[in-house]
Amino acid sequence: MNKKTSLKDIAQHLGVSTALVSYVINNKEKEARVGADMVKKIRQAVIDMNYQPNLVAKSLKSGQSKTIGLVVADISNPFFSMIARLIEDEAMKLGYVVIFGSSDENAEKSQSLINVYLNRQVDGFIISPTEHTEEQIRAVQKTGIPVVLIDRYFPDFPTDSVRINNKEVSEQAVDHLIGKGRNNIAILTYKTKMAHITDRTEGYKMSLKKHKIKVNKKLICEASYQDIEKDVRNQMLNLFNGEQQVDGIFFATNSLAVLGLKVIIGLGIKVPEDLAIVSFDQSDAFDFFYAPLSYVSQCLQQLVKEAINLLIKRIQQPGKSRNSYESVIVEAKLVTRES
Amino acid sequence: MNKKTSLKDIAQHLGVSTALVSYVINNKEKEARVGADMVKKIRQAVIDMNYQPNLVAKSLKSGQSKTIGLVVADISNPFFSMIARLIEDEAMKLGYVVIFGSSDENAEKSQSLINVYLNRQVDGFIISPTEHTEEQIRAVQKTGIPVVLIDRYFPDFPTDSVRINNKEVSEQAVDHLIGKGRNNIAILTYKTKMAHITDRTEGYKMSLKKHKIKVNKKLICEASYQDIEKDVRNQMLNLFNGEQQVDGIFFATNSLAVLGLKVIIGLGIKVPEDLAIVSFDQSDAFDFFYAPLSYVSQCLQQLVKEAINLLIKRIQQPGKSRNSYESVIVEAKLVTRES
DNA sequence: CTGAAAGCGCTTACAG
DNA sequence: CTGAAAGCGCTTACAG
Structure with a gap:
């Protein structure tokens, strides 16, 4: 319960100035040309008095x-908790600590988190942004504190960002379904204007067009973030109980795949016979499914590494002109299995 | 890129002392009896100059x-990321921010996290401790900074802690299996001396004894944290390929259940006909399993609330004698379904 | 080689 | 009602 010992305590104990102690503690004894025995004395006192800065x-x-x-x-979403874990590891190595917050796809919450972090003088931000937060990001940029967007991005306004090749890999995913002879292919995606998602729909469309398959709006199912469970359920029921003979489906995210598959299981649809599936990422849940699913594999580790590298680079060259931002694109790839 | 405005900037701008500005900003104008128009002027300047503390x-x-x-x-373990999320929410409400770290069941990592947090002057700790970290916790207690253990605890040494009724609910779980007419019941658990886990084995044994069923050591499977996937696989294969006619199994944690069930699926064992199952907690994965599983339901929200309440209480009464610690026990309950 | 001092941005007793 | 000043625990130019 006794107070922590401070630099000053050590200095007083030794009858020297705090400057000396500070230099030694920070291994600047050479620059400051501190005497060898003084260094020794101070180092010992630091240990004896259990000094913690x-x-x-x-x-x-x-x-x-x-x-x-x-x-x-x-x-608490596994995708983000995995990202958080990887960021933690990378940050720790570099002597950084991570404070986290969840925006719940809500611009106001996002703003309040950003404000709190700014007031706490974070050295940098890693953000997976929500819709309508462009101005928030821009405001951070203006402060000169580096921000790197991860996973999600804003194509129309310049930021540092790290993301995957959403459009291309989605196109490949749908190419795969078509290659399996499917031509009534649906996509289950989020109702959002965020580019990481719309890109996936874009890739879906590109593949269809390339194969001269007409895009059918009824096969593009969008669920809203707010009411996700109910929405997915309704959309999927609609899809499979309607007149369209859906024989393939592309899930634009892992969460959507998990929810969507539950409905598919409930409906007793046979995979891959009646329905071919490509999901985004893996999940423990998929291992419980009778058919091994094809999926888009993104290397989160690499995503995070790139994000941290970029962020640290920005932190270390603060004065650098902020007119050039970097977009790093990590290649996700399609892993095909039975479905 | 211009520097943030400080208290001093506002004071200079207005030609007053920083004291005034500080009082007004902290809504202490009454205590400090600041003049009404001065308050107005300062408030306006705070807005105009976009002051952020x-x-x-x-x-x-x-x-x-x-x-x-x-x-x-x-x-990145869903159990902990859910806890993290709930802590985040509760903490945010109270104006706290959360920094997090993963110990990986490693006492050294735990120590280094604790040290970093201490140096960063956290106001309190919430820890789900790892084996052999009793002394680390004790050291924190000595500093006077409150620590609350969550989920896991050390029965033999006094701390504030919040946990569930592991023993009792495990006993109920096994009672349930026995009630279903099973009498060759196995438990899959971790190889650890941590009480939250050994309590579950204890409850398992208590139930068996109560029902005059002999405890068979071969039915107690322990997997080590390090090599978890392989270990579970081997243990389970042993269990089901050996001479014992296992007809019921209790999974001591959710992660173990997920891994164990994969093996069960692989072996084509019929649930609940050939094997009755009780798991800990739910999982998306279980919804993909053909039979609805019985499980132990713990209310993480309540667990977290109790932990935060206790922690905040400790933070707010710092001088309080640290000889009395509280153990809060949240009731988990068994939810029975087909299995 | 070492010390005295200023300052980071705040708060808060103390004067007046 | 308001200001000058000390101090939280550090670092770092500047003297000597």
């Missing part, structure tokens, strides 16, 4: 909090 | 970082 004070002085602010839609 | 400076001065350090085994 107050990082808050250090932050205030240095202007560096060594903290990264992470904003995702929902940290 | 530097929370790092505030922390240094106040000694309160308004930050909670969360240590779990692995934030």
Whole structure:
């Protein structure tokens, strides 16, 4: 319960100035040309008195909090919790700590998280942004604090971002379904204008067009984030109970695939005989499904590594002109299995 | 890219002292008896100059970082990411931010996380501890910074902790299996001395004894955290390919259930006809399984609420004698379905 | 080689 | 009603 020992305590104990102690602690004894025995004495005292630096004070002085602010839609979503974990690991290696928050696809929550993080002087942001948050991001950029978008991005306004080749890989996914002889292929996606999602629909359409298959709007099912379970259910029931003879489906995200498959299981549809499927990412749930599903595999590890690298680069060259932003695109690839 | 405006900037702009500005910003104009028009002027300047407080400076001065350090085994494990999310929500409401780290069941990593958090002056810890970290927790307690253990706990040494009734609910789970007429009941659990797990084995044994069924060590399967996938596989294969006629199984955690069920599916064992199952918690994966599983339902929301309440209480009464710790036990309950 | 001092951005007793 | 000043725990030019 006794107070932590501070730099000053050590200095007083030794009858020297805090400057000396600070230099030694930060291994700057050479630059400051501190005497060898003084160094020894100080190092010993540091150990004896169990000195632990107050990082808050250090932050205030240095202007560096060594903290990264992470904003995702929902940290309890496995996709984001995996990203969080990988960011944690990379950040830790570099001496950074991560504070996280979930925006719930809500621009106001996003803003409030960003504000809190700004006030806490984070050194950088990693954000998987929500609709209508362009201005928030721009405002952060104006402060000079680096932001890297991850997974999601805004095509129409310049930011640093790391994402996958959504359009291309989605096209490949649908190519695969067509290659299996399917031509009534549906897509289950989110009702959103966010490009990482619309790109996937775009890829879906491109594949169909390439194969001279007419795009049928009834086969494009969009579920809203808010009411996702009910929405997916209704959309899927519509799809399979209607007149269209759907024989293939592309799930634009993992969460959608999990929900969609539950309906498919409920309906007793045979996979892959009656329905070929490509999902996004894997899931424990899929291993419980009787047919091995084809899926789009994105290397989250690489995504995160690129994001952290970019962010750290920005943090380290602060003055650098902020007119050039980088978009890193990580290649996701299609893994085909029975479906 | 221009620097943030500070309290001082506002004071200078207005030609007043920083004290005034500080009082007004913190709504202490009454205590400080600041003049009404001065308050107005300051409030306006705060808006005009878009003042945002530097929370790092505030922390240094106040000694309160308004930050909670969360240590779990692995934030990408759905169990912990759900806990993280709930903690985030509760903490946010109270003006706290959460920094998180994963110990990977490794005492050294745990120690290093705790050290980092201490140096960053967190106001409190929420920890789901790993084996052999008792001394680390004790060391934190000695600093006077509150720690609340969640989910996992150490029965032999006093801490604040929030957990479920592991033993009792496990006993109920096995009672249920026995009630279904099973008497060769196995348990799949972790190889660990942590009480939250051994309690579950204890409950398993208690149920068997109560029903005069002899405990058979061969039916107690323990998988190690490190090599979990392979271990579960081997244990399960052993169990079902051996001479014992296992007709019921209790999975001591959700992760174990997911892995174990994969093996069961692979072996083509019929559930519930040939094997009755009780798992811990639910999982998307289970919805993909043909039979609805019985499971132990723990209300994580309540668990987290209790943990945060306790932690905040401790933070707010810092001087309080640290000889009395609280153990909050949240009732988990058995949900029985076909299995 | 070492110390005194200023300052990071805040808060808060203390004067007046 | 308002200002000058000390101090939270650090770092770092500047003297000497």
